[in-house]
Amino acid sequence: xxxxxxxxxxxxxxxxxxxxxxxxxxxxxxxxxxxxxxxxxxxxxxxxxxxxxxxxxxxxxxxxxxxxxxxxxxxxxxxxxxxxxxxxxxxxxxxxxxxxxxxxxxxxxxxxxxxxxxxxxxxxxxxxxxxxxxxxxxxxxxxxxxxxxxxxxxxxxxxxxxxxxxxxxxxxxxxxxxxxxxxxxxxxxxxxxxxxxxxxxxxxxxxxxxxxxxxxxxxxxxxxxxxxxxxxxxxxxxxxxxxxxxxxxxxxxxxxxxxxxxxxxxxxxxxxxxxxxxxxxxxxxxxxxxxxxxxxxxxxxxxxxxxxxxxxxxxxxxxxxxxxxxxxxxxxxxxxxxxxxxxxxxxxxxxxxxxxxxxxxxxxxxxxxxxxxxxxxxxxxxxxxxxxxxxxxxxxxxxxxxxxxxxxxxxxxxxxxxxxxxxxxxxxxxxxxxxxxxxxxxxxxxxxxxxxxxxxxxxxxxxxxxxxxxxxxxxxxxxxxxxxxxxxxxxxxxxxxxxxxxxxxxxxxxxxxxxxxxxxxxxxxxxxxxxxxxxxxxxxxxxxxxxxxxxxxxxxxxxxxxxxxxxxxxxxxxxxxxxxxxxxxxxxxxxxxxxxxxxxxxxxxxxxxxxxxxxxxxxxxxxxxxxxxxxxxxxxxxxxxxxxxxxxxxxxxxxxxxxxxxxxxxxxxxxxxxxxxxxxxxxxxxxxxxxxxxxxxxxxxxxxxxxxxxxxxxxxxxxxxxxx
Amino acid sequence: xxxxxxxxxxxxxxxxxxxxxxxxxxxxxxxxxxxxxxxxxxxxxxxxxxxxxxxxxxxxxxxxxxxxxxxxxxxxxxxxxxxxxxxxxxxxxxxxxxxxxxxxxxxxxxxxxxxxxxxxxxxxxxxxxxxxxxxxxxxxxxxxxxxxxxxxxxxxxxxxxxxxxxxxxxxxxxxxxxxxxxxxxxxxxxxxx
Numbered sequence: 055x056x057x058x059x060x061x062x063x064x065x066x067x068x069x070x071x072x073x074x075x076x077x078x079x080x081x082x083x084x085x086x087x088x089x090x091x092x093x094x095x096x097x098x099x100x101x102x103x104x105x106x107x108x109x110x111x112x113x114x115x116x117x118x119x120x121x122x123x124x125x126x127x128x129x130x131x132x133x134x135x136x137x138x139x140x141x142x143x144x145x146x147x148x149x150x151x152x153x154x155x156x157x158x159x160x161x162x163x164x165x166x167x168x169x170x171x172x173x174x175x176x177x178x179x180x181x182x183x184x185x186x187x188x189x190x191x192x193x194x195x196x197x198x199x200x201x202x203x204x205x206x207x208x209x210x211x212x213x214x215x216x217x218x219x220x221x222x223x224x225x226x227x228x229x230x231x232x233x234x235x236x237x238x239x240x241x242x243x244x245x246x247x248x249x250x251x252x253x254x255x256x257x258x259x260x261x262x263x264x265x266x267x268x269x270x271x272x273x274x275x276x277x278x279x280x281x282x283x284x285x286x287x288x289x290x291x292x293x294x295x296x297x298x299x300x301x302x303x304x305x306x307x308x309x310x311x312x313x314x315x316x317x318x319x320x321x322x323x324x325x326x327x328x329x330x331x332x333x334x335x336x337x338x339x340x341x342x343x344x345x346x347x348x349x350x351x352x353x354x355x356x357x358x359x360x361x362x363x364x365x366x367x368x369x370x371x372x373x374x375x376x377x378x379x380x381x382x383x384x385x386x387x388x389x390x391x392x393x394x395x396x397x398x399x400x401x402x403x404x405x406x407x408x409x410x411x412x413x414x415x416x417x418x419x420x421x422x423x424x425x426x427x428x429x430x431x432x433x434x435x436x437x438x439x440x441x442x443x444x445x446x447x448x449x450x451x452x453x454x455x456x457x458x459x460x461x462x463x464x465x466x467x468x469x470x471x472x473x474x475x476x477x478x479x480x481x482x483x484x485x486x487x488x489x490x491x492x493x494x495x496x497x498x499x500x501x502x503x504x505x506x507x508x509x510x511x512x513x514x515x516x517x518x519x520x521x522x523x524x525x526x527x528x529x530x531x532x533x534x535x536x537x538x539x540x541x542x543x544x545x546x547x548x549x550x551x552x553x554x555x556x557x558x559x560x561x562x563x564x565x566x567x568x569x570x571x572x573x574x575x576x577x578x579x580x581x582x583x584x585x586x587x588x589x590x591x592x593x594x595x596x597x598x599x600x601x602x603x604x605x606x607x608x609x610x611x612x613x614x615x616x617x618x619x620x621x622x623x624x625x626x627x628x629x630x631x632x633x634x635x636x637x638x639x640x641x642x643x644x645x646x647x648x649x650x651x652x653x654x655x656x657x658x659x660x661x662x663x664x665x666x667x668x669x670x671x672x673x674x675x676x677x678x679x680x681x682x683x684x685x686x687x688x689x690x691x692x693x694x695x696x697x698x699x700x701x702x703x704x705x706x707x708x709x710x711x712x713x714x715x716x717x718x719x720x721x722x723x724x725x726x727x728x729x730x731x732x733x734x735x736x737x738x739x740x741x742x743x744x745x746x747x748x749x750x751x752x753x754x755x756x757x758x759x760x761x762x763x764x765x766x767x768x769x770x771x772x773x774x775x776x777x778x
Numbered sequence: 779x780x781x782x783x784x785x786x787x788x789x790x791x792x793x794x795x796x797x798x799x800x801x802x803x804x805x806x807x808x809x810x811x812x813x814x815x816x817x818x819x820x821x822x823x824x825x826x827x828x829x830x831x832x833x834x835x836x837x838x839x840x841x842x843x844x845x846x847x848x849x850x851x852x853x854x855x856x857x858x859x860x861x862x863x864x865x866x867x868x869x870x871x872x873x874x875x876x877x878x879x880x881x882x883x884x885x886x887x888x889x890x891x892x893x894x895x896x897x898x899x900x901x902x903x904x905x906x907x908x909x910x911x912x913x914x915x916x917x918x919x920x921x922x923x924x925x926x927x928x929x930x931x932x933x934x935x936x937x938x939x940x941x942x943x944x945x946x947x948x949x950x951x952x953x954x955x956x957x958x959x960x961x962x963x964x965x966x967x968x969x970x971x
Contacts, residue, residue, distance in 0.1 A: 068899075068901065068906075071895065071898060073804055108906040108907065110906070117906050117907070118795075118911075119795055120793050120909050121793050121794050121797070121798045124795050124798045124799045250791035250793075254791060254795070255909050257789075257910040258909065258911060261789060261910060278823065279791045279792060279823045279824075282824060660793045661794075674798045675798075688820070698820075720823055
């Protein structure tokens with residue numbers, strides 16, 4: 055029997071097929087925050103991984119998978135797996151023993167910290183790891199190394215949503231509602247999310263709503279597949295979300311489509327917001343956004359008049375220098391119309407990374423301790439210090455954010471431990487960042503493949519892939535689920551938490567990291583998070599199995615979790631009221647001019663995950679999207695006499711790359727799009743703008759000013775040498 | 779009641795999970811038998827999957843000189859390993875261009891509706907993985923007679939009419955319920971209330 059929390063989901067009534075001589079392990083996908091359920095087929099004797107079998111009974115996806123999910127297992131037996139530790143000798147990475155490598159790492163850590171202070175060694179972590187590993191990284195930084203400088207790649211991903219939710223609702227859980235609620239909305243407003251490509255398994259819910267007659271409004275500069283099937287596509291100029299939403303709010307207030315009783319009882323700040331949007335008439339909004347004012351009117355009516363509605367968004371609105379405020383302005387739409395805290399009404403961000411939710415809750419963020427606690431809060435410090443068995447004074451204060459850390463490499467930060475991330479693809483302005491990484495005194499990287507970043511390391515430590523370890527992740531909805539692994543460690547590879555334990559031992563801090571299993575770590579995490587915002591105390595491995603996942607907060611062993619937040623309309627501020635914030639349009643940090651006349655925006659394709667370190671190696675995915683390209687509108691292409699497939703050199707103030715043109719009407723004539731999954735001379739992040747949102751420190755990946763020209767022979771040759 | 783494939787291509791997101799998923803069925807030797815085509819390249823991102831249409835009178839089987847292509851329970855199977863000579867007659871005969879030939883093995887392969895799965899009461903792999911339920915495995919009579927949107931399963935190729943078990947859902951051009959809604963051509967104006 056399915057638990058009652060799961061009855062409205064997309065599961066199907068079939069059993070998986072177990073083939074003769076094989077076993078299945080019921081786990082979840084390695085990619086994206088959907089964390090779709092899947093079975094991995096393996097040989098019980100040799101532990102060889104053979105393939106994938108649908109997990110029809112898992113609520114979220116009912117066995118359905120995107121192409122990444124189908125082929126995720128193909129990284130396991132991959133020939134490019136790192137199988138032994140490597141140390142750089144005479145400029146080359148050479149095979150070493152674990153003892154040699156770990157001793158070197160520990161001695162360099164000691165040496166650098168002794169010479170330059172504790173904070174001179176930084177940790178750059180990732181959010182595609184289990185909660186257990188993310189927790190261990192935060193703990194290792196604070197009381198293993200004793201450095202304040204730890205941050206993680208979620209800073210590029212979820213930071214603006216988190217900050218925006220906190221400033222509007224008082225707390226951040228990526229979705230206020232369980233995903234099955236989407237089906238019960240009468241209107242869906244999806245902004246800056248190419249849901250169809252980036253979260254394909256959300257589509258059964260979007261279609262579920264559509265099947266019930268829901269209207270779909272999509273805000274996106276491109277006519278993505280999600281936009282193509284929308285009732286209303288608001289094709290805004292990149293970087294103008296504030297003005298667009300102000301226009302919609304203006305119409306909703308003008309036409310009395312707001313819920314005054316809700317605003318009065320459950321929010322603060324309405325009058326100031328009203329004043330802010332007064333000047334944003336539909337005409338004014340059209341002038342800034344390029345969206346036909348009639349569509350702005352229609353969006354306001356479509357959303358305002360609906361009974362239930364959800365506002366959902368992703369990196370398209372978040373990766374801006376005003377990212378947190380963009381988020382809060384979209385949340386305003388829900389608050390103004392009282393669409394929150396009910397089945398079919400709420401707000402959500404589409405979590406990009408596999409554990410983008412859990413990874414930002416348990417202390418690997420620069421300013422945070424487990425349970426979503428704030429590192430400067432004395433009570434939080436005291437609680438966590440007690441769980442860790444240390445004195446409160448041993449826990450350092452807040453460190454600096456991911457991009458700021460990369461900028462400090464070689465200066466304040468002399469040594470770096472990189473785990474579960476590939477910033478030389480995923481950071482903005484990677485030409486500059488590469489130089490910084492090369493200037494480090496010491497750089498150790500833990501990974502299962504030799505990423506573009508790992509190639510620069512002094513020591514590379516081989517870890518396992520996701521299905522070779524146990525643990526939990528927290529999905530897009532805030533549902534904590536179990537990743538179940540097969541007991542195998544190819545070659546000499548070790549699990550991340552075991553590697554960290556080994557390093558801690560060599561630093562004389564082994565007693566704090568002496569875990570027997572991921573479940574040991576989880577049980578400590580439960581205590582550490584107890585009483586915090588993200589309270590996992592009542593979640594156990596058994597309960598997760600029994601309920602197909604448990605939604606946090608879950609404060610006691612009897613508690614069955616919290617699928618839907620704010621049902622009591624008590625927001626997490628002292629007076630229980632949500633905050634309406636008004637924002638005025640400032641536009642992107644970098645504006646187009648005569649030298650750089652086009653807007654560049656970047657994003658993902660369905661075949662690749664983040665920096666592509668895994669998916670670019672999987673042949674089936676690589677064949678479907680081997681190389682980056684630049685989407686350019688036919689009118690723009692005609693003006694510049696560019697033919698389809700012709701190589702273009704695209705440059706910003708920070709760098710350039712050369713890629714083939716893909717002429718398509720799905721992009722605005724004033725904008726260009728390049729997917730970001732590649733590095734080196736194909737990395738579009740050579741061009742992107744590292745301007746940070748002052749509140750969340752997320753970089754402005756989504757807008758920068760560029761110019762394009764036909765590529766010369768040298769540039770084409772250079773690009774071609776890297777094309778697949 | 780026999781089950782057939784139903785393609786509601788307005789839901790297709792072009793992700794090709796079906797193409798890769800097809801490789802995962804036990805009878806498929808890791809060779810995909812699925813196709814996904816762009817419908818209006820350069821104009822929109824609209825796509826559609828094409829599995830075997832499973833004709834009532836399969837021209838592939840009729841054209842096979844060695845009778846390697848069998849029909850079982852209405853499913854046109856892949857060519858028999860023993861009999862197939864890799865001549866490609868079937869590829870040329872098929873009006874939908876479905877059968878492919880493995881040049882190395884000199885062996886035709888095509889969609890067999892995952893006979894290994896459907897014979898055990900499970901949906902084919904493409905249906906199992908499709909994120910959007912674009913490809914469905916449904917009762918033939920229900921989908922052909924009582925579907926909520928118009929369907930097509932009879933096809934005219936010159937003078938020849940072909941009836942297929944696979945059913946294609948046609949876009950709802952009147953209501954624009956899903957997809958292919960051209961906001962440019964519509965008048966979205968909503969007056970003040």
